[in-house]
Amino acid sequence: MTERSLVLVKPDGFARGLVGEVLRRIEAKGYVLVALGLVTPTRDQLAAHYVEHQGKPFYDSLVEFMSSGPVAAVVIEGDRCIEGFRALAGATDATKALPGTIRGDLGRDWGQGPQENIVHGSDSTESAEREIGIWFPDLKS
Ligand code: IDP
Ligand code: MG
Secondary structure, rough: OEEEEEEEEEEHHHHHHHHHHHHHHHHHHHEEEEEEEEEEOOOHHHHHOHHHHHHOHHHHHHHHHHHHHHHHEEEEEOOEEEHHHHHHOOOOOOOOOOOOOHHHHHOOOOOOOOOOOOEEEEOOOOHHHHHHHHHOOOOOO
C-alpha cells in the first residue's frame, strides 16, 4: 500500500515563493519527503515527463513554460499518496479548483488557461515510477 509520488513545484510556484507552502501542506498531511531538489528542466527531460501530452495543442507552450525557470522536484511517500496529493493539488484548472486545495487557494488564470497551476503530481503508480526515474535516476527504492 505504501507508495511514492513525484511532485513538482512548477516555475510559477517557484517564482512566487510557494515552494515552502507546498512542502508544508505535504508534510502537514503526513506524507514523508524522500527526495528534494531544485532544477531548471531541460526540454528532453520535459519531453519524457510529458510524453502522454505530446501532440496536444498546449504541449509546446507547456514545455516552454516548464523550462522557463527552476522547479522544485520532490518525491513523497505514504499510503495512497498518489491519490492523496492529487486531492491536495485540486483540479487542473486553478480557476475551478476548490478552495482548500493548493491550486484553489494559491492559483489563478494568468492568461494561459490552466497552464500555470503551481504543482504537478503523478496520476498512477506506473506514472510515478516512470517520473521518479526521470527526475531522480539515482534514487534507491
Ligand atoms: P494534471 O497536471 O492535473 O495532471 P494534465 O491534464 O496531466 O493535468 O496536464 C498537464 C499539465 O498541462 C497541466 O498541469 C497544465 O499545466 C497543462 N495543461 C493542461 N491542459 C491545458 C490546457 O488546456 N491549456 C494549457 N495548459 C494545459
Ligand atoms: Mg497529469
